[in-house]
Amino acid sequence: MGADTTGAVDAADTAVIRGALLRLRRTTGLPVAFGGLVETGRPRMRITELTGTRTPALSALAVTCGYGLGGKAVALGRPCAVTDYSASRQISHEYDAPVAVEGLRSVLAVPVVVRRRVRGVLYGALRTAQPLGDRMLHAAVEAARDVEQALVAREEARGLLDTVRAQPRTGAGTARAAQAPEAGAVRERMREAHAALRALAPRIADPALRAELLDACGLLAPDREPDGVRLAPREVDVLACVAAGATNAAAAERLGLRPETVKSYLRSAMRKLGARTRGEAVAAARRAGALP
Known part of the structure; x- marks a missing residue:
């Protein structure tokens, strides 16, 4: 599934997501982490950053607000997790196919909330069906907070540059x-x-x-x-x-x-x-x- 350029996000912002995912894997030992930013002007986020994946199944996948685990996290503005993705009754199952191709079972999704608006989602996953635990959830929340602070700093920087140029x-x-x-x-x-x-x-x-x-x-x-x-x-x-x-x-x-x-x-x-x-x-x- 190819990504279009409409609603594209800043490359430097996606680099912030990439760094947070690498830190998340390093601090938790999670084998897989992925995520992306909500597209400008669209009720969806696109998975652009992946680490630990074995296939391209999730790459450039567009996740609509309210659908699947990540879409639920976007809609609610809070972390969500399932122990067995394909069998969970807590989420809808529009994205079961790419998740199955990648072999993921237990998955958590944490929204990146900047000034009360969800700007992205960080995922962590296991290939076995088992509870992810509070330690992993806390680490994912901390990683999302790091992204939030980085995005706020960049927004402040852009605003200040506009002020200076004026x-x-x-x-x-x-x-x-x-x-x-x-x-x-x-x-x-x-x-x-x-x-x-x-x-x-x-x-x-x-x-x-x-x-x-x-x-x-x-x-x-x-x-x-x-x-x-x-x-x-x-x-x-x-x-x-x-x-x-x-x-x-x-x-x-x-x-x-x-x-x-x-x-x-x-x-x-x-x-x-x-x-x-x-x-x-x-x-x-x-x-x-x-x-x-």
């Missing part, structure tokens, strides 16, 4: 904007976007998108580095959070660091910038072009 660039464009009555609000939006981008970039697994985020940071802050000042990327991340009003604890949570690590980066940045206070460090970083 802002005037630093330099002459910013100087002209500063003459307008709304200049203060424009600068604040730029600074907020810069801080959010710096905090988000390390969470993005897709190297192309991460590079695009950092390029967008460069549009907001040209990083002129006068007088030989060179701040490390994490020092800039911390200063961006501080500039946005974050405490050390809040910056640590935002950046996925320990508060002690944030303090260390802040002290190092202050030393390089010749600053005695957090405020002086932010002002010096802005003069250096490290912050907008």
